[in-house]
Amino acid sequence: MNYILKQKINNRMEMNFEAFSENEALARIAVASFVMSLNPTLEELADIKTAVSEAVTNAIIHGYEEGEGIIFLRCRLRGDLLEVEIEDKGKGIGDIEKAMEPLFTTKPDKDRSGMGFSFMEAFMDDLEVNSIPGMGTIVKMKKKLGTQSWLEL
Amino acid sequence: MNEEQFKVIEDYLCVKMPKEVDHHNAGGLSEKVDEFIYGQKINNIVFDFSGTEFMDSSGIGILAGRYKKLQCFEGKVYVINANRQIKRILLLSGIQKYVVIMKDE
Numbered sequence: 209m210n211y212i213l214k215q216k217i218n219n220r221m222e223m224n225f226e227a228f229s230e231n232e233a234l235a236r237i238a239v240a241s242f243v244m245s246l247n248p249t250l251e252e253l254a255d256i257k258t259a260v261s262e263a264v265t266n267a268i269i270h271g272y273e274e275g276e277g278i279i280f281l282r283c284r285l286r287g288d289l290l291e292v293e294i295e296d297k298g299k300g301i302g303d304i305e306k307a308m309e310p311l312f313t314t315k316p317d318k319d320r321s322g323m324g325f326s327f328m329e330a331f332m333d334d335l336e337v338n339s340i341p342g343m344g345t346i347v348k349m350k351k352k353l354g355t356q357s358w359l360e361l
Numbered sequence: 362m363n364e365e366q367f368k369v370i371e372d373y374l375c376v377k378m379p380k381e382v383d384h385h386n387a388g389g390l391s392e393k394v395d396e397f398i399y400g401q402k403i404n405n406i407v408f409d410f411s412g413t414e415f416m417d418s419s420g421i422g423i424l425a426g427r428y429k430k431l432q433c434f435e436g437k438v439y440v441i442n443a444n445r446q447i448k449r450i451l452l453l454s455g456i457q458k459y460v461v462i463m464k465d466e
Contacts, residue, residue, distance in 0.1 A: 229383075229384050229385035229388065230385055232383050232384060232385050233381060233383065233385065236415075250446075251445075251446065254415070254446040254449075257415060258415075258416075258417050258450065261383055261415075261417040262417055262418055265383065265384040265417065265418075265419065268384065269384065318422075319391050319419075319422035319423055319425075319426040320418075320419075320422050321418045321419075321421035321422035321425055321454065322418075323418040323421050323422075323454050324417075324418050326418075326453075326454075327417065327418050327450070327453070327454075330453055
């Protein structure tokens with residue numbers, strides 16, 4: 209039983225979609241479905257969905273400024289480690305450090321809370337943001353899944 | 362969005378939040394609430410999350426924005442029926458300093 213549960217799964221998934229706000233739900237549900245084989249807890253699923261939603265929303269609102277564009281989503285499972293990449297080829301971020309500050313937003317008039325990156329950081333184990341102004345942004349997130357319950361078995 | 366989403370009782374507005382509160386589903390909600398604030402002299406808003414299964418920081422933006430608007434009228438913003446995950450997001454954002462999160466009975 210233990211042996212089967214701890215078996216290493218290596219899996220990969222890629223998709224790309226238009227930067228439409230409808231696709232925020234598509235992206236987070238796709239990633240949630242992708243990790244289902246690891247039997248994640250409801251909390252882990254909610255964490256992943258929120259983090260993905262934040263990154264995709266950022267790409268739509270800030271990367272493409274609600275205009276046209278394609279968002280690239282890449283997921284990888286190495287054992288119980290999930291890696292998610294969300295890339296846009298939009299306007300990029302000039303000052304990443306500033307952008308990642310809690311409550312910092314360039315669009316307060318649009319009711320943005322400035323909590324996007326903070327949530328990604330809080331809900332995932334690792335967050336890396338790479339961006340070149342004028343070229344786009346790649347957000348890489350990692351999360352180890354199913355750790356508590358598996359170890360207790 | 363149907364009409365039952367908003368209910369006015371005296372100077373309270375009760376807003377039934379959508380199933381998924383994200384940038385897509387929350388679009389236009391703030392504007393509608395603001396129309397009530399200015400048009401119907403609403404001082405307090407109760408956001409009902411009983412039907413909400415998912416929320417990201419877009420929800421925080423809505424609550425924080427409405428709190429700012431109501432401050433001029435010394436009004437309050439309340440959150441009711443938030444599930445565990447939504448409470449987690451509310452607490453993580455620090456918004457409980459400004460918004461009253463009602464405990465379940």
